[in-house]
Amino acid sequence: MKQGVIAGIASLCILAGPAVFGADSGKPQRNESSIQREVRHEVATLSRYTIFDNIAYRVDGTRVTLMGQVTQPVLKDDAGSAVKGIDGVTAVDNQIEVLPLSPMDWQIRRAVFRAIYDNEELYRYQLAPSIHIIVKNGDVTLLGAVMNEMDRNIAGIQANQVSGVFHVTNNLQIDSNL
Numbered sequence: 001m002k003q004g005v006i007a008g009i010a011s012l013c014i015l016a017g018p019a020v021f022g023a024d025s026g027k028p029q030r031n032e033s034s035i036q037r038e039v040r041h042e043v044a045t046l047s048r049y050t051i052f053d054n055i056a057y058r059v060d061g062t063r064v065t066l067m068g069q070v071t072q073p074v075l076k077d078d079a080g081s082a083v084k085g086i087d088g089v090t091a092v093d094n095q096i097e098v099l100p101l102s103p104m105d106w107q108i109r110r111a112v113f114r115a116i117y118d119n120e121e122l123y124r125y126q127l128a129p130s131i132h133i134i135v136k137n138g139d140v141t142l143l144g145a146v147m148n149e150m151d152r153n154i155a156g157i158q159a160n161q162v163s164g165v166f167h168v169t170n171n172l173q174i175d176s177n178l
Helices: 032-044 073-084 103-117 149-160
Strands: 002-005 019-021 028-030 054-060 063-070 091-094 131-136 139-146 167-170
Touching (some): 032 073, 073 091
Parallel strands (some): 139 167
Antiparallel strands (some): 131 139
């Protein structure tokens, strides 16, 4: 079982790879890693996908499970449709959660965005935003990647200082290749 998590950076996407032929069908059958690369590409290029959304996926053979949280119901549908259209995918289980429509959560999203991306230590992430900000009922989850532990800690501290935030879960990963 392979699992991929979208960090929202389209430049890391790789298009579909080689196909293999099924022994009994004679038709080309995509291998799991090829499907995984194509899912990553399709999700990262969704037009409504922002840093306030998180779409993760799991590929089991030719079956894809979509997970995560999105701010718009149409984005959940777009993701499911895009993945269903990938050659070789036989089933899509769309478990993406649509976050509640809440003016307070939108206010928190914008404030956390400013607190993180306007910070002089984190300013470098503005060109290719790699920090996703998920807000549900005043609780904030930070997902994605930063270059070092200091940036991870600063992002968490900045989010914690925003008015209206009840709790911050900092799930940022360290990726020195950013």
